Amino acid sequence: MTDVPPVGTATSVVARLLREKKEHIAQLWADQPLFQAVFTVTRDEAVEAGRAVLEALAQVAESGRVDDIAAPGFAMIRQQLAAMSTSRTRSGLSIGQIDREVGALGAAPAEFLEDASGDTDERVRARLLWSELLATLRVVVIETALQENREIVERQRQQLLEMATPVVKLWDRLVAVPLIGMLDSARSQVVMENLLEAIVEHNATMAILDITGVPTVDSLVAQHLMKTVAAARLMGADCVISGIRPAIAQTMVQLGLDLGPVTTRATLADALELALERQSEQAKGIAPRH
Template sequence: MLALTLLLCTLRLVVMETALDANAELIERQRQQLLEVATPVIKLWEGTVAVPLIGTLDSARSQVVMESLLEAIVDQRARYAILDITGVPTVDSLVAQHLMKTVAAARLMGAECIVSGIRPAIAQTIVQLGIDLGTVLTRASLSDALAYALSKQGIEVSRTDAGASAR
């Protein structure tokens, strides 16, 4: 009876460990899928893609951003890539370094990378950290970055008078 009880306990332990391992793998796959969904690359115009970043950036997510952006540059044959950080609440030295690496990698792929949406608090943080963004093209907003990319492609963007078009 003791041997049978020991055998059943061992079997229970093996089943539980197997279930825990399967759950851990499932959680990791779901985490990776969530990272990919949370960092979409959007085709804004022929030859122009954008990654609107929202929320906290960490090393894993920054890596997914870089991989997704580089893949989109190749797939879309993009000459301009916009990293919009309007929705990023804070930037530390690690995040800034990841952004710099992403910009450098995009250049190596033949795309000009534009960082948009740098808010005043983030600008102050970057300056206080001593990070030099001198080689990085920046624009105040996503619309400014898109207008820049379009103008570089010879596409003129102009405003129309809403009242005149309604007549």
């Protein structure tokens, strides 16, 4: 029988200890803020979560991949870690603070390792291995938390986009979008899609894009406005742009921006008047019902 390599010994020492003292450590962890504050219903829940983390860490130690955040052991607890970090974030903790709470989990197993049998060399190696394993766990938690944050930001960005571009029905077969704030490409896309869908939904023959609340109109914004008008026209609806403030009109002229064949009006009220005029003209044009 050949000698077991030192690292292999250390991994099995750590794995064995994490399993042997699982109950004890899980009980200690349950009183630490990371577990206590997250699992508020019963203490058993916190203990159970601690056991799961310890079992996962034991498996990672056994696999010898203590510095690998992609080790299969971590996959088992990723969802739980995400839930824990989300809960801590909601309590107002920064990612740094959460990281420190994860780091604090290291103390209990470290003490047990210190007391473990075996020679000094073995204990030192086991302690080092545990530090490394804990460091990897911290990275896994940070990574999970960041991913969770990214998803939240993306969701909120999407909600903001939808909220910032309401389409209102102004009159029978007349819809309007009051645009407020900067128009970037992503938002213009949402505006266009929402407006066109509203045209179908309300069977609108006319749409008003009111840009009173848009601070600046550069060539890109002008292009987006023209695209929206062109798409509405292809669908059979007239689109009028209203609310071009005097300062914006001047800037647009100075920049050489031309809205081409697009009908414009100074105010939303003027655009509404135009729309109603056109509707009554169309109504006159229709032959009486038989």
